[in-house]
Amino acid sequence: MVNDLDRLRTEYADREKRLAGSDLYSLTNPACLFMFQQRQRAVLRLLQAEGFGDLSRRTVLELGCGTGRVLNEYMAFGAAPETLHGVDLLPHRLKEAKRLLPHVDLVCADGQRLPYADASFDIVLQYTAFSSILDDSIKANLASEMLRILCSDGLILWYDFWLNPTNPxxxxxxxxxxxxxFPDSRLRFQRITLAPPITRRIxxxxxxxxxxxxxxxIFNTHYLVSIRKDRLDHTKI
Structure with a gap:
């Protein structure tokens, strides 16, 4: 039986072949640029609302950092390279990330066993990593590790879709x-990102x-969520 992480490695390799030469995720594509800028605006508003407007001294880890595009965004938001960290399962994606972000700490590791001490980070990010995982136990382990390495007053920032019927x-x-x-946590939800098929058409x-x-x-497909420890006020926007 294929392990879900092995399936994930194979799927990413196949995806890169399918998209070779495509501008589907390029900022030269008007739809991609629209979604990218809208997401950035929403993230910046969330960071400000949660008291993380100044990132210059905040330690940040991205789980499933891929080629480093999101971490690069956080440098543009004001985070210092030496405070940024990324973890990914796939070595070739990390190689590309290191080319883009030579001064950022990037580690190839299974997110179920993160090589960091408890309460190491002010902000922990996950952008569309969980939706690529089909095994519920792996998702639970990842979430547990995110909480473990998060400072007591830290922030988990979640961006992922709740609906994508076209991708099995x-x-x-x-x-x-x-x-x-994320039990025993405060979660605030926003539904953002106009459905990509609609955006690509319009x-x-x-x-x-x-x-x-x-x-x-009503046509938005992603949740942007702020997650804080030990507060039970669950609010949906």
Whole structure:
């Protein structure tokens, strides 16, 4: 039987072959640029609201950092390279990340056994890593490790989709499951990111229409969640 992590390695390799030469995730693609900028705006508002507006001295770890694009965003947000850390399962993706971020600490490791001490980080990130994992026990182990390495007053920032019916290699994660993964925590949810198939159709012609549709939230496919320890006020926006 194929281990889910082995399946994940194979799927990422196949995905890279399928997308070779494609601009689907390039910022030159109007739809990708729209989704990227909208997500950044939402993340910056969340960080400010949670008291993390100044990242210059905050220690940040991304679980499933891939090629380093999200960590690069956080440097643009004001985080110092020496305070940024990334973990990924796939060595070739980390190699590309190290080219992009030569001064950032990047480690190839299984996120179920993170090589960091308890309460090491002010902010722990996960951007669409959990939805790529189909094994519930692995997801639970990852969430437990994220909580372990998070400072008592730290922030977990979650960005992942709850619905993606077109991709059988992923599994959307709804709010009830996120709550179960992070018990005894305060979670605040926002539904963001206009459904990519809709955005890809409309963005080349009208960003205003995309803005209007995204503001309705009924067509949004991702949750942006702030997760804090030991507070039981669960709120959905």
């Amino acid at each position: 290699h992923t599994k959307g994660i709804r709010s009830s499951e996120i709550r179960m993964l 963005a080349p012609w009208s960003w205003l229409t995309c803005h209007i549709l995204e503001s309705l939230k």
